[in-house]
Amino acid sequence: MITVGIDSGSSTTKAVLLEDSKQLAYTIIPTEFDFVKASEKAYFDVISQSDVQEGDIGHVYSTGYGRKNIGLAERSISEITAHALGTSYLFPEIKGIIDIGGQDNKVISVEHGKVLDFLMNDKCAAGTGKFLEYTARALNIDINDLGDLWFMSKEPALITSMCTVFAESEVISLRTQGILKEDIAAGLIKSIANKVAIMAKRINLHNSHGPIAFVGGVAKNRGIHAALEQEISTTLLVPPEPQITGALGAALYES
Amino acid sequence: MPELKTMEYLKKIYKKRVNELQELRNNGVKVIGTFCIFVPDELIFAAGADRTILCGGKNETIPLAEQYLPRNICPLIKSSLGSIVNDGCSGIDSCAHFGLVDMIIAENTCDGKKKMYEILDDFIPTYVIDLPQRPDTDIALQYFLQELESLKTELELFTGNEITSTKLLDRIKESNEIRKLLHQLYCERKRDPSPISGVDVLKIMQKQFFLSPTEFKHILKMVIEEIEHIQPEQESNTKPRVMIAGCPLSGGNTKVPKIIEERGGVIVCEESCTGTRSFWDLVDEDENKDPMLSLSQRYINIPCSCMSPNKKRLESVVDLAQEFNVDGVIYYTLQFCHGYNIEAYNVQKELKKAGIPMLSIETDYSDSDIEQLGVRIDAFLEMIS
Numbered sequence: 001m002i003t004v005g006i007d008s009g010s011s012t013t014k015a016v017l018l019e020d021s022k023q024l025a026y027t028i029i030p031t032e033f034d035f036v037k038a039s040e041k042a043y044f045d046v047i048s049q050s051d052v053q054e055g056d057i058g059h060v061y062s063t064g065y066g067r068k069n070i071g072l073a074e075r076s077i078s079e080i081t082a083h084a085l086g087t088s089y090l091f092p093e094i095k096g097i098i099d100i101g102g103q104d105n106k107v108i109s110v111e112h113g114k115v116l117d118f119l120m121n122d123k124c125a126a127g128t129g130k131f132l133e134y135t136a137r138a139l140n141i142d143i144n145d146l147g148d149l150w151f152m153s154k155e156p157a158l159i160t161s162m163c164t165v166f167a168e169s170e171v172i173s174l175r176t177q178g179i180l181k182e183d184i185a186a187g188l189i190k191s192i193a194n195k196v197a198i199m200a201k202r203i204n205l206h207n208s209h210g211p212i213a214f215v216g217g218v219a220k221n222r223g224i225h226a227a228l229e230q231e232i233s234t235t236l237l238v239p240p241e242p243q244i245t246g247a248l249g250a251a252l253y254e255s
Numbered sequence: 256m257p258e259l260k261t262m263e264y265l266k267k268i269y270k271k272r273v274n275e276l277q278e279l280r281n282n283g284v285k286v287i288g289t290f291c292i293f294v295p296d297e298l299i300f301a302a303g304a305d306r307t308i309l310c311g312g313k314n315e316t317i318p319l320a321e322q323y324l325p326r327n328i329c330p331l332i333k334s335s336l337g338s339i340v341n342d343g344c345s346g347i348d349s350c351a352h353f354g355l356v357d358m359i360i361a362e363n364t365c366d367g368k369k370k371m372y373e374i375l376d377d378f379i380p381t382y383v384i385d386l387p388q389r390p391d392t393d394i395a396l397q398y399f400l401q402e403l404e405s406l407k408t409e410l411e412l413f414t415g416n417e418i419t420s421t422k423l424l425d426r427i428k429e430s431n432e433i434r435k436l437l438h439q440l441y442c443e444r445k446r447d448p449s450p451i452s453g454v455d456v457l458k459i460m461q462k463q464f465f466l467s468p469t470e471f472k473h474i475l476k477m478v479i480e481e482i483e484h485i486q487p488e489q490e491s492n493t494k495p496r497v498m499i500a501g502c503p504l505s506g507g508n509t510k511v512p513k514i515i516e517e518r519g520g521v522i523v524c525e526e527s528c529t530g531t532r533s534f535w536d537l538v539d540e541d542e543n544k545d546p547m548l549s550l551s552q553r554y555i556n557i558p559c560s561c562m563s564p565n566k567k568r569l570e571s572v573v574d575l576a577q578e579f580n581v582d583g584v585i586y587y588t589l590q591f592c593h594g595y596n597i598e599a600y601n602v603q604k605e606l607k608k609a610g611i612p613m614l615s616i617e618t619d620y621s622d623s624d625i626e627q628l629g630v631r632i633d634a635f636l637e638m639i640s
Contacts, residue, residue: 078633120627
C-alpha cells in the first residue's frame with residue numbers, strides 16, 4: 001500500500017510518500033501564498049522522486065494549518081495526532097514531543113503513538129519560529145546563524161519581553177548599550193527555550209519516564225536544541241529530518 | 256440531527272419580547288436589567304416588575320465600550336457596556352432591549368464587572384448587591400440575607416409595590432417549575448446519542464433570563480416534547496460526548512460550541528451560567544420558612560469562580576462529567592476572566608483524578624482565532640474518540 005501525507009504548514013509545505021510504512025520520498029517547499037498550489041506541488045514532487053505512478057497511491061491524508069483545503073486528501077487529521085504518529089514511528093519509546101513550527105509550538109504527551117495530553121501556544125507568536133525570524137532581523141544576522149551564536153556566548157543577555165514586536169525593540173535597545181551580538185542572540189534563544197520549557201512542564205513532560213523528541217523546523221537550530229535541553233534538564237531526540245514528522249504521521253494514518 | 260420546530264419558533268421570539276417590554280413600560284410596569292444569575296429574579300417579579308438580561312455576547316459593540324473601559328478586560332463586560340452606551344450614531348447594531356430598562360440590578364462578582372457598574376451608573380441607575388466571597392459560613396448567609404432584604408426595600412420603593420411573602424412564594428414556585436423543566440431537558444441529553452445539539456440547547460439557555468417566565472416555560476415544554484420522541488441515528492453514537500465548563504456564553508456568542516459540534520463532537524452538558532449553574536438547585540418552598548431565607552440559601556450556593564475556596568464547583572464539575580457520561584471536558588475561559596482562568600488548574604487536577612480528559616481554551620468574541628481553536632479542538636476530539 002502506498003500512502004502520501006501532506007503537512008500544509010504556515011511557512012512550509014511538507015509531503016512524505018510511504019510504501020508499506022517504508023519511506024520512499026519526502027519534500028519540503030515554501031508554502032508561499034497559495035496553500036493548495038503548494039500542496040499539489042509537494043504531492044507531485046514525492047511522486048516523481050519515487051518510482052510510483054499516481055494511480056498506485058492508495059491513500060492521501062493531510063494535516064497542518066491548511067489541511068482542510070487540500071482537495072487531494074481524502075481526509076485530514078490534526079497536527080497533534082500527526083506529530084504523535086510520525087514521531088512515535090521514528091522513536092517508538094518516546095513519551096513526549098516538543099514541536100516548534102513557524103507559527104505555533106506544541107508540547108504533546110504520548111504513549112505508543114497515542115496522544116494523552118497536549119498544549120499549544122495561544123494566539124501570540126512568542127516562542128515560535130516567527131519570534132526567531134523577527135529578532136534575527138533586528139540583530140542583522142541570518143536566522144540560520146542565530147543558533148551558532150548560542151555556543152559563542154559567555155553571558156546571555158536578559159530578554160524580558162515575550163512579545164515578538166517588543167522583543168525586537170528590546171534587541172535594538174541592547175545593541176545601543178553595546179552588548180555583544182552573541183550575548184543578545186543567546187538571550188533570545190534562552191527566552192524562547194524558557195517559554196517552551198514552561199509549556200512542557202505544564203503537562204508534566206519533564207517527569208515522563210521516557211525520552212522526549214524535538215521536532216519542527218526550529219529543531220534544526222542547534223542553539224535552541226542545546227538551550228532547550230538545558231531548560232528541561234534532559235536530552236532531546238531530534239530526527240534526521242525534524243520538519244517532516246507531521247507529514248509522516250499523516251501518511252501513516254489509517255482510517 | 257433534524258432542525259427542531261422549537262428553534263424555528265425561537266428565531267421569531269426576540270422581536271416579540273422587545274415589543275412586549277415596550278408595551279409593559281407604556282403601561283407603567285418597570286423593567287429591570289440584570290447581568291448575573293446571583294440576582295434572584297423572584298424578587299423582581301414579586302415587586303410587579305419584569306426583567307431582562309443585559310450580558311453582551313456580540314463583538315461589534317466592544318469598540319464602543321473601549322471609550323470608557325481599558326482594552327485588556329473581559330469581552331463580556333466590554334460588549335455589555337458597549338450595547339448600553341451605543342447611541343446608534345456609529346452604525347453599529349446592538350440589541351434593542353439594552354435600551355429598554357428603567358434600572359439595573361447588578362452584583363459584586365468579579366472585579367471587572369464591579370468597576371464597570373460604577374461607570375454604568377452614569378447611564379442607567381444601577382443598584383449593586385454585595386456578595387460574600389466565602390459562602391459556606393453562617394455569617395456569610397446572614398450578610399447575604401441582609402443584602403437581599405435591602406434589595407427588596409429598594410425594589411419596593413422603585414416600583415411602589417409591596418413584596419409580600421405570599422407573592423414571593425408564588426414566584427419562587429414559578430421559578431422552581433422552570434428549574435425542574437430544565438432538569439428534564441438536561442436529562443434527555445444523558446441519552447446516548449443525545450437527541451439535541453449543544454448549540455440548540457445553548458440558544459435556548461441564552462433566552463432564560465431574557466424572556467418572561469411564561470414564554471420560557473412554553474419553549475421548554477415545546478422542546479422537551481419534541482425531543483422525547485427523537486431516536487437519533489445510531490451512527491451519531493460514535494460522536495465524542497463533550498461537556499463545556501467555565502465562563503458564561505452570553506446571547507450572540509456561540510463561537511466555541513459551534514466549532515466543537517462542526518468538528519464532530521456533541522455537547523451534552525454545560526457547567527456554566529448559561530447551563531447548570533443557572534438552574535441546578537431549587538429554592539426551598541417550605542411555607543413555614545421565611546422565603547427570603549430560602550432565597551438566600553439557594554443563591555449563595557451558586558458555584559461561581561468569584562467564590563473562594565470553591566470546592567463546591569470542583570466537585571460539581573466532576574459530578575456532572577460523570578452523570579452525563581462525557582468523554583472529555585472543554586474548559587472555556589473568556590480572555591482576562593481571571594477567576595475561571597486560574598481555577599482551570601484545580602478543575603484539571605480533579606478531572607485527572609477521575610480519569611476525565613480536559614482541554615483548556617481561552618478566547619474572546621472575535622473570529623480571529625477560529626482556526627487555532629479548531630486545531631486544538633480537532634486534536635482533543637481525536638484524542639478522546
